[in-house]
Amino acid sequence: MALLADTTVLLGKELRTEFRSRELLTTTVVFILVVVVLFSFTFDPSASESHRFGPGLLWLSFLFAASLMLQPCFLREQNNDTLSALRLSVRDPFSIFLAKLSANTLFLLLTEVLILPVFAVLYNVHILAVFLQLLLVLFLGSLGVAIPGTAFSAISAQARMRELMLPLLLLPLLTPVLIASTEATGALLDANPVLRADWLGFLAGFDVVFLTALWLFGEYLLEE
Amino acid sequence: MTAPPFTPLGIRFANIEKRYGSLYALRRVSLQIRPGELVAFAGRNGSGKTTLLRIAARLVRASSGSMSFEGQNGEIPDPASRTGFVAHATMAYDELTAEENLLLFARLQGIADPRRRAAALLEELGLSERRKSLVRTFSRGMRQRVAIARALLDEPSVLLLDEPATGLDPEGITWLAHTLGRMRDEGRTILMSVHGESEISTLATRAVRLDAGSVVADSSAGSDMHAILTFASA
Numbered sequence: 001m002a003l004l005a006d007t008t009v010l011l012g013k014e015l016r017t018e019f020r021s022r023e024l025l026t027t028t029v030v031f032i033l034v035v036v037v038l039f040s041f042t043f044d045p046s047a048s049e050s051h052r053f054g055p056g057l058l059w060l061s062f063l064f065a066a067s068l069m070l071q072p073c074f075l076r077e078q079n080n081d082t083l084s085a086l087r088l089s090v091r092d093p094f095s096i097f098l099a100k101l102s103a104n105t106l107f108l109l110l111t112e113v114l115i116l117p118v119f120a121v122l123y124n125v126h127i128l129a130v131f132l133q134l135l136l137v138l139f140l141g142s143l144g145v146a147i148p149g150t151a152f153s154a155i156s157a158q159a160r161m162r163e164l165m166l167p168l169l170l171l172p173l174l175t176p177v178l179i180a181s182t183e184a185t186g187a188l189l190d191a192n193p194v195l196r197a198d199w200l201g202f203l204a205g206f207d208v209v210f211l212t213a214l215w216l217f218g219e220y221l222l223e224e
Numbered sequence: 225m226t227a228p229p230f231t232p233l234g235i236r237f238a239n240i241e242k243r244y245g246s247l248y249a250l251r252r253v254s255l256q257i258r259p260g261e262l263v264a265f266a267g268r269n270g271s272g273k274t275t276l277l278r279i280a281a282r283l284v285r286a287s288s289g290s291m292s293f294e295g296q297n298g299e300i301p302d303p304a305s306r307t308g309f310v311a312h313a314t315m316a317y318d319e320l321t322a323e324e325n326l327l328l329f330a331r332l333q334g335i336a337d338p339r340r341r342a343a344a345l346l347e348e349l350g351l352s353e354r355r356k357s358l359v360r361t362f363s364r365g366m367r368q369r370v371a372i373a374r375a376l377l378d379e380p381s382v383l384l385l386d387e388p389a390t391g392l393d394p395e396g397i398t399w400l401a402h403t404l405g406r407m408r409d410e411g412r413t414i415l416m417s418v419h420g421e422s423e424i425s426t427l428a429t430r431a432v433r434l435d436a437g438s439v440v441a442d443s444s445a446g447s448d449m450h451a452i453l454t455f456a457s458a
Contacts, residue, residue, distance in 0.1 A: 002334075005331075006332055009328065009331045009332055010332070013317070013320070013328050016319075016320065016324070017317060017319040017320065020319050021319055079313075079318070080313045080314050080315055080316055080317070080318065081311050081312075081313035081314075081315050082315055082316065082317055084278075084281075084283050084309070084311060084313075084315060085309075085315035085316075085329060085374065086332070087283060088281060088283070088307060088309055089329050089332035089333050090332050091332075091334070223284075223285060224278070224283060224284050
């Protein structure tokens with residue numbers, strides 16, 4: 001119960017500070033929008049090409065945007081040493097991670113939902129009929145990005161060359177999430193849309209494994 | 225304001241060493257702090273005061289040796305929630321108001337009526353009128369007041385202060401001295417780092433001087449304490 005209570009309080013703080021500054025959301029929405037629009041000009045996105053390249057392009061832009069979004073996640077806590085204040089106050093240090101990864105997942109999901117209509121128009125794909133299924137894939141994929149991303153953000157915030165460290169650690173690790181999410185999204189945007197249970201299962205498994213690892217070892221990542 | 229009940233705690237540092245690579249921040253520091261003592265740590269910059277306080281706050285792990293909190297009936301396993309800490313940095317969120325900052329930490333610490341406690345502290349510290357202002361709009365002294373208020377939220381048994389008077393105006397220093405004096409008289413244990421003698425350091429019941437990570441002087445006698453504190457500022 002203490003974990004849940006602390007997480008709720010900290011999630012409230014994360015949302016309040018972000019919606020007040022809008023730093024992360026603005027950056028990621030603009031970044032993804034630029035990537036999606038630029039690619040729509042580089043090749044003619046006829047329906048068949050969109051089905052082939054669209055999902056991969058979409059998830060690649062989500063992934064790069066996520067690495068931008070995750071960078072300041074723990075770096076913000078270093079400015080005034082607020083991480084120390086949190087460590088002294090919370091009853092379970094895992095709540096710090098849980099709140100941050102919930103906020104990151106939420107911000108990423110919000111960005112993705114905002115970009116989807118633009119993507120659908122520019123790439124001539126129909127998403128309305130499979131919107132709920134797509135939302136499930138986006139959620140599991142975003143969670144898969146946010147869990148290790150939050151953990152590596154905690155590590156890189158204390159490291160030298162921190163701006164390089166996060167993408168260097170994170171991107172290779174997220175390759176399986178990228179593949180699974182792209183395949184699952186591709187199957188939904190196909191002429192005969194299918195919700196691929198195998199890829200969804202893979203994403204769910206990835207999320208559970210990394211969340212468990214974070215729960216077990218997260219406390220050590222917060223130490224100075 | 226009536227202080228909530230608390231357990232008087234002592235602190236035992238046994239052969240504490242802290243190394244950063246080949247650099248020793250602390251060398252075999254052994255100290256027994258009794259419950260209710262107000263200990264002033266003096267020493268030049270880089271002498272190890274901050275590191276010792278952060279080890280006491282359990283924010284930094286010692287490379288070797290041990291640190292424990294001790295109650296009347298022996299070692300207390302985890303009194304972290306009863307430890308207040310004021311660091312060099314203000315430990316406050318710039319994008320939150322003074323009130324929001326205090327409410328956040330009061331809720332995390334499980335304080336029964338967080339809004340009332342936050343309001344009382346803001347009133348005491350003269351920040352009531354600016355309680356709805358973002359901390360990033362505050363002066364250094366006002367930020368320090370928020371930092372002190374956060375550390376005092378749950379009236380901790382152990383208070384750790386790293387140069388707490390930084391940025392405070394004379395009025396703020398007088399308030400802090402009064403508050404620390406009251407807490408000392410109530411039997412709370414206070415460890416603080418200081419630079420020279422001041423209104424705050426004269427409250428100390430014991431002075432310890434650190435030099436290059438080692439304890440070089442330790443006394444509870446008035447004249448010795450004066451020498452320890454002034455030598456540090458020389």
